[in-house]
Amino acid sequence: xxxxxxxxxxxxxxxxMIAVIGTGGMGRVxxxxxxxxxxxxxxxxxxxxxxxxxxxxxxQRELETGKQLTGAFTATVVxxxxxxxxxxxxxxxxxxxxxxxxxxxxxPMPLSGLRLLAIGLATTLIEVHRAVLVHRNLKPxxxxxxxxxxxxxxxxxxxxxxxxxxxxPTFQAPEQxxxxxxxxxxxxxxxxMLLTLAATGTASASPxxxxxxxxxxxxxxxxxxxxxxxxxxxxxxxxxAERIPTESAWPQPVLDFIEAHRVDAEWWxxxxxxxxxxxxxxxxxxxxxxxxxxxxxAAAVGLVVIxxxxxxxxxxxxxxxxxxxxxxxxxxxxxxxxxLLDVCAVIDKSVAGKLGTRTGDPESTPEGxxxxxxxxxxxxxxxxxxxxxxxxxxxxxxxxxxxxxGWAPILSAGAAGSTCDTAVVxxxxxPVTLRMSAAELDPAxxxxxxxxxxxxxxxAVVQQLTDYAPQRQLPAASVLRLDPCAVVQxxxxxxxxxxxxxxxxxxxxxxxxxxEGWVRVDLSDESRxxxxxxxxxxxxxxxxxxxxxxxxxxxxxxxxxxxxPTEKDNAEQLKIRVSDLSNSPDACxxxxxxxxxxxxxxxx
Numbered sequence: 001x002x003x004x005x006x007x008x009x010x011x012x013x014x015x016x017m018i019a020v021i022g023t024g025g026m027g028r029v030x031x032x033x034x035x036x037x038x039x040x041x042x043x044x045x046x047x048x049x050x051x052x053x054x055x056x057x058x059x060q061r062e063l064e065t066g067k068q069l070t071g072a073f074t075a076t077v078v079x080x081x082x083x084x085x086x087x088x089x090x091x092x093x094x095x096x097x098x099x100x101x102x103x104x105x106x107x108p109m110p111l112s113g114l115r116l117l118a119i120g121l122a123t124t125l126i127e128v129h130r131a132v133l134v135h136r137n138l139k140p141x142x143x144x145x146x147x148x149x150x151x152x153x154x155x156x157x158x159x160x161x162x163x164x165x166x167x168x169p170t171f172q173a174p175e176q177x178x179x180x181x182x183x184x185x186x187x188x189x190x191x192x193m194l195l196t197l198a199a200t201g202t203a204s205a206s207p208x209x210x211x212x213x214x215x216x217x218x219x220x221x222x223x224x225x226x227x228x229x230x231x232x233x234x235x236x237x238x239x240x241a242e243r244i245p246t247e248s249a250w251p252q253p254v255l256d257f258i259e260a261h262r263v264d265a266e267w268w269x270x271x272x273x274x275x276x277x278x279x280x281x282x283x284x285x286x287x288x289x290x291x292x293x294x295x296x297x298a299a300a301v302g303l304v305v306i307x308x309x310x311x312x313x314x315x316x317x318x319x320x321x322x323x324x325x326x327x328x329x330x331x332x333x334x335x336x337x338x339x340l341l342d343v344c345a346v347i348d349k350s351v352a353g354k355l356g357t358r359t360g361d362p363e364s365t366p367e368g369x370x371x372x373x374x375x376x377x378x379x380x381x382x383x384x385x386x387x388x389x390x391x392x393x394x395x396x397x398x399x400x401x402x403x404x405x406g407w408a409p410i411l412s413a414g415a416a417g418s419t420c421d422t423a424v425v426x427x428x429x430x431p432v433t434l435r436m437s438a439a440e441l442d443p444a445x446x447x448x449x450x451x452x453x454x455x456x457x458x459x460a461v462v463q464q465l466t467d468y469a470p471q472r473q474l475p476a477a478s479v480l481r482l483d484p485c486a487v488v489q490x491x492x493x494x495x496x497x498x499x500x501x502x503x504x505x506x507x508x509x510x511x512x513x514x515x516e517g518w519v520r521v522d523l524s525d526e527s528r529x530x531x532x533x534x535x536x537x538x539x540x541x542x543x544x545x546x547x548x549x550x551x552x553x554x555x556x557x558x559x560x561x562x563x564x565p566t567e568k569d570n571a572e573q574l575k576i577r578v579s580d581l582s583n584s585p586d587a588c589x590x591x592x593x594x595x596x597x598x599x600x601x602x603x604x
Contacts, residue, residue: 100140104336185228192223331406
């Protein structure tokens, strides 16, 4: 979500607007609260389309469709005004992430989650098709995952059966993409593609059926039949899904992801209401008094808390009695964006060219960061290094500087010689630390100048990431796309580590600390242990070969599995390190057990 801007409506109908959820082809979606206190998602047509009769017809169709659907797996329409100057409708707000975001963040689902997804989607289609409708736009972004099951949204192009088709991406049936008449079988095809995405982590026009669990494969194959007449009905699809031999339940990583999304939504609702209440207060003051009196009254308010940040009105620029847009928006990157973040592109776009001229191309560091050296107009030379460190590395030793970036405090430990590190923790559902290190290359430079340079570079990075987060182009099957906390079954880790004490996450690493030891899972692209001057031992794990690097003991063991070669002598690797503090330690045996479970489930 994003904060409301000054031009955004504060009220739509009787509903008080809080934040911006997102934008789409038809209009914007805002988070609002009804007079009775219920949160709603308010969709409002863009002004540019308000006079377009086709858009109004589509909007009216969505409204009528929403009124007909009242099942457990669809969002309920609670209010609307299709005849307003800018038509709008308000539906129940579902504080849940969409399927695409969950799969990107947690990886493919186990059979229990696939069964719940299939049953929920089939049940929804039964209701939709009973109303003699076709959704026509079933795609990952329109399927939200709640703790109870999936919810389908966006019936904006739902239409009577046999209506003309529309062009679209992978999730559209062949006949729909070709512009042929569309029936309910097109929705069934889309469900087959959604289940393929959830089962394998990817979706394509030619899915790999062998990668789909056997007990689900027949259902998916029938849904994706090229001939619409050979696809099952929604009722038949439900019957097949109910015969899958497992319980219906989201895996724990998905439940954790859903809960984190809910907490983030609650934060936005709370902080957004505080902010809009404050803005309304200023507007009322400005309306009642002359500008000078209004400013004095606003200054008398003193300090107010907005979104967890203390604001001093006396320190604000002259506002003329009106609130100003945030110049420092919240940094709320998703887990998937952080995993695919191109750190070299980030530092090149934000630091080089703004703080000076770089002396060469940015270079990756062994720790997964990126460094560049910049010369400013005074010929001062500074080396900047940007990375996303492991949560456990040094963050607790940093202290707030009293300044913020992206609504988060800037942290620093001060200068160490000619080098200074600063950091911020993102406001994402799963907080992640971003660190900037600045090293003065002039020995005569005062120590405090490195900290000033580091903070300036960090601010530039945060600004870049709030505008655009450059992403690496990785193969669809790259393990770097996976959530490291979902690679190994959580239950197995808990069995080995004992009662949970702490859980630490970074984009490509996950550490679980228990009373009997700890387990760390890393997904990386780095030098192969079997190339170069490494000292290693090979350790067979079933039919797979893994590598043990460094000293191993009964209480400490680290094993690496080469998933696939990449550039030069590098390879994508799954690394598991086990520290065994039990009375009968067997760290390598436990690491082998975890790898035995994890390797077969990696993307092919």
